[in-house]
Amino acid sequence: MTDALDATFSALADPTRRAILAMLLEDDMAVTDVAEPFEMSLAAISKHLVVLASAGLVSQEKRGRVKWCKLEPDALRAASVWMQGFGQMDAVDLDAFEAFLAQELPG
Amino acid sequence: MTDALDATFSALADPTRRAILAMLLEDDMAVTDVAEPFEMSLAAISKHLVVLASAGLVSQEKRGRVKWCKLEPDALRAASVWMQGFGQMDAVDLDAFEAFLAQELPG
DNA sequence: TTGATATTCAACCATTTGGTTGACGTTCCG
DNA sequence: CGGAACGTCAACCAAATGGTTGAATATCAA
Numbered sequence: 001m002t003d004a005l006d007a008t009f010s011a012l013a014d015p016t017r018r019a020i021l022a023m024l025l026e027d028d029m030a031v032t033d034v035a036e037p038f039e040m041s042l043a044a045i046s047k048h049l050v051v052l053a054s055a056g057l058v059s060q061e062k063r064g065r066v067k068w069c070k071l072e073p074d075a076l077r078a079a080s081v082w083m084q085g086f087g088q089m090d091a092v093d094l095d096a097f098e099a100f101l102a103q104e105l106p107g
Numbered sequence: 108m109t110d111a112l113d114a115t116f117s118a119l120a121d122p123t124r125r126a127i128l129a130m131l132l133e134d135d136m137a138v139t140d141v142a143e144p145f146e147m148s149l150a151a152i153s154k155h156l157v158v159l160a161s162a163g164l165v166s167q168e169k170r171g172r173v174k175w176c177k178l179e180p181d182a183l184r185a186a187s188v189w190m191q192g193f194g195q196m197d198a199v200d201l202d203a204f205e206a207f208l209a210q211e212l213p214g
Numbered sequence: 215t216t217g218a219t220a221t222t223c224a225a226c227c228a229t230t231t232g233g234t235t236g237a238c239g240t241t242c243c244g
Numbered sequence: 245c246g247g248a249a250c251g252t253c254a255a256c257c258a259a260a261t262g263g264t265t266g267a268a269t270a271t272c273a274a
Binding site for chain 3: 010014016040041043044047048051064065066
Binding site for chain 3: 137138153171
């Protein structure tokens with residue numbers, strides 16, 4: 001029942017996780033290096049990365065001891081489309097956007 | 108410390124709240140009418156509207172007995188900008204986007 | 215005034231979330 | 245081999261979240 005948008009938005013709701021995404025925007029990083037600037041345990045960052053990965057926002061690949069974390073911007077696309085629809089209320093494609101939204105309506 | 112993006116994204120993380128926003132996209136509505144299609148108490152919907160309102164995604168104006176709920180698409184703009192940055196990683200304005208992100212990086 | 219409608223408040227509950235610490239399994243290096 | 249680095253797991257904790265019910269507060273209408 002957990003929608004992909006649920007996972008995406010709740011992953012984005014935490015400032016630590018958004019900061020991680022911003023760091024990964026510049027480069028792929030090891031878990032330890034992701035954790036370095038934060039005043040928080042490595043285990044906590046590891047958990048945040050699990051959340052980001054299970055939302056598809058980040059992929060992780062283990063090479064040797066090191067687990068490399070990579071930003072996956074495609075996963076943001078659906079959520080971005082969702083949001084842009086609200087910003088463009090007066091645009092011509094409102095019907096298509098509402099059809100997309102209708103998938104989420106109850107009943 | 109609670110960033111505006113925190114509030115926006117965590118408000119959007121709930122499917123009931125996203126559905127409410129979709130309903131309000133079509134028209135302003137009273138709280139009771141917002142609640143009608145959901146299999147959930149009115150009090151629960153009232154709480155969801157408080158969350159949406161405190162994130163600035165919805166405004167509420169009481170006229171008589173009825174509290175009218177109105178979509179506020181502007182509040183989505185900052186979050187939308189944030190997300191679009193990730194989708195446009197190869198765009199020229201990457202520097203400006205990173206400057207914006209830098210506000211969220213830890214000290 | 216009496217009663218129905220609209221909405222919130224308060225108390226409560228179960229579950230999830232975001233963090234900690236310490237032990238653990240891997241992998242590299244000397 | 246022995247130790248250090250990388251990362252996760254497990255148990256625990258406090259606080260937040262999402263829901264319930266029942267009482268309370270306004271407002272309209274007869």
